[in-house]
Amino acid sequence: MPGLRSAPSRAGAGLQAPGPALSVPPVAARPLVAFPDPATLDPALGAFLNQASEQLGRWWATAAERPPLPALSVLPEVAPQARGLEAAALLEDLQLVMDGAYNPCHPGALAHLDPPPLTASVVADLVAAGLNNNLLAEELSPSLSRLERALCSWMAQTLGLGERAGGVCASGGSLSNLMALVVARHHGGLQGRSDAVVFCSADAHVSIGKALAVMGLPPKALQPIPVDAEGRLQVPLLAEALEQQTRRGEPTLAVVATAGTTVRGAVDPLGPLAELCRSHGAWLHVDGAIGAVCGLTGRHAQRVAGLGLADSLTVNPQKLLGVAKTSSLLLLADPQRLASCFATGLPYMEPSWGEAHGGECGLQGTRPAEALKLWLGLRQLGLEGIEAVLDGAIARRRRLRQLLEPLDLELLGGPLHLLAFTPRGSTPRQAELWSALTRQRLLEQQLMLSRPLHNGRHHLKAVLGNPHTGESQLQAIARVVAASLQEPLA
Numbered sequence: 001m002p003g004l005r006s007a008p009s010r011a012g013a014g015l016q017a018p019g020p021a022l023s024v025p026p027v028a029a030r031p032l033v034a035f036p037d038p039a040t041l042d043p044a045l046g047a048f049l050n051q052a053s054e055q056l057g058r059w060w061a062t063a064a065e066r067p068p069l070p071a072l073s074v075l076p077e078v079a080p081q082a083r084g085l086e087a088a089a090l091l092e093d094l095q096l097v098m099d100g101a102y103n104p105c106h107p108g109a110l111a112h113l114d115p116p117p118l119t120a121s122v123v124a125d126l127v128a129a130g131l132n133n134n135l136l137a138e139e140l141s142p143s144l145s146r147l148e149r150a151l152c153s154w155m156a157q158t159l160g161l162g163e164r165a166g167g168v169c170a171s172g173g174s175l176s177n178l179m180a181l182v183v184a185r186h187h188g189g190l191q192g193r194s195d196a197v198v199f200c201s202a203d204a205h206v207s208i209g210k211a212l213a214v215m216g217l218p219p220k221a222l223q224p225i226p227v228d229a230e231g232r233l234q235v236p237l238l239a240e241a242l243e244q245q246t247r248r249g250e251p252t253l254a255v256v257a258t259a260g261t262t263v264r265g266a267v268d269p270l271g272p273l274a275e276l277c278r279s280h281g282a283w284l285h286v287d288g289a290i291g292a293v294c295g296l297t298g299r300h301a302q303r304v305a306g307l308g309l310a311d312s313l314t315v316n317p318q319k320l321l322g323v324a325k326t327s328s329l330l331l332l333a334d335p336q337r338l339a340s341c342f343a344t345g346l347p348y349m350e351p352s353w354g355e356a357h358g359g360e361c362g363l364q365g366t367r368p369a370e371a372l373k374l375w376l377g378l379r380q381l382g383l384e385g386i387e388a389v390l391d392g393a394i395a396r397r398r399r400l401r402q403l404l405e406p407l408d409l410e411l412l413g414g415p416l417h418l419l420a421f422t423p424r425g426s427t428p429r430q431a432e433l434w435s436a437l438t439r440q441r442l443l444e445q446q447l448m449l450s451r452p453l454h455n456g457r458h459h460l461k462a463v464l465g466n467p468h469t470g471e472s473q474l475q476a477i478a479r480v481v482a483a484s485l486q487e488p489l490a
């Protein structure tokens with residue numbers, strides 16, 4: 001865990017940051033304009049923007065010198081002082097926070113679904129902030145509302161959801177999943193039914209349970225179905241559960257399939273699940289927060305075959321593709337259902353000249369233009385670049401699997417870029433101690449893996465989406481893990 005201490009007050013001048021000191025060149029002493037001048041580019045503002053970009057560029061360019069997880073995070077002074085700070089002081093404070101930040105660009109940063117950011121998406125995010133448009137209403141974001149709608153339609157159609165398909169951006173997959181279930185409930189006319197249930201795999205993401213709680217449903221509304229040896233929802237067991245549900249005359253709110261489970265990257269059998277849902281008239285939501293982007297390329301689409309059969313689909317380009325956070329989409333075969341469910345009327349706005357205002361297509365009101373960074377990032381990569389990102393991630397997972405296979409481990413993988421493992425036959429207590437100690441030894445080698453509790457036992461998990469991770473990191477992981485298995489388990 002990173003230590004936390006507060007920086008001495010500015011007057012104390014003790015502002016030395018830990019790690020490599022990145023000197024901040026002086027910025028013109030003129031005070032910074034608080035708001036952009038509408039008639040001229042203030043030179044001090046231009047310099048501030050350039051210096052901030054350079055500071056960020058240096059942070060990226062020195063990532064390999066700092067560990068994935070910083071040892072110390074120094075908190076700058078938090079409260080605004082009586083007199084506002086000048087540009088140089090602002091950048092200095094910013095540097096303190098940057099020095100204590102998680103370091104996703106380090107080649108050993110393999111713990112979570114948080115890769116280095118796609119560079120064009122970072123620039124687009126800065127520009128989106130600068131435009132300060134609001135996706136709530138079209139008159140507050142004329143070009144961006146249309147861009148979002150067109151981009152969601154392109155993505156939905158490319159992923160196979162059909163010609164009319166489209167959707168909306170959301171700040172994260174948890175929100176996309178929540179909105180999907182709210183739409184499914186509305187579509188089924190099940191508002192106010194506390195006996196409505198959602199079936200999902202036992203390995204479904206925690207955000208599904210959270211969504212049901214937010215929707216005011218009791219815990220038993222979440223009905224987990226056991227998974228097979230590959231971590232996939234067992235379709236015959238779901239068929240049985242749906243039959244029972246029909247016999248009891250109780251409503252099914254939705255079936256949630258996962259395209260990429262969080263610990264091992266398993267993909268539920270989407271085709272058979274869609275068929276089953278059709279025959280029962282059940283809404284199929286696919287949580288493709290991790291895996292859905294595979295559907296964008298010919299070469300990897302078969303990993304998530306059947307994606308297009310969903311009624312609704314969550315996609316998180318912030319994960320495998322590295323679009324700057326947050327970037328998530330909720331896509332629907334019939335996007336009109338969003339407005340049917342969420343429209344409130346916006347009496348203080350001019351009418352929408354498209355279909356519906358952004359603020360009436362989801363739970364969020366005021367919303368940043370997250371579509372901009374996704375759009376620019378995808379344009380930067382191109383279809384070949386997207387394929388190359390996926391190729392690299394899958395190749396690294398294969399290689400790590402090959403290196404770990406000879407060891408005495410239980411390996412949990414799937415078709416995506418995740419690999420989890422724990423000593424074969426270990427007890428929960430042994431797995432807990434082994435994973436804590438081994439994670440520590442890996443961290444000492446600047447290799448950061450995560451330590452999920454899965455099926456009652458701790459595992460180490462590598463997420464191989466970091467494009468900077470190479471053969472030397474993979475071999476180092478295998479070496480540390482092999483050494484850890486030489487000692488008897490505690």
Ligand SMILES: *Cc1c(COP(=O)(O)O)cnc(C)c1O
Nearest residue numbers: 172173174205207262287289290
């Ligand atoms: C990450 C994840 C989510 C939640 O996405 P957030 O953006 O973190 O809210 C949902 N489902 C799956 C399978 C995930 O991996």
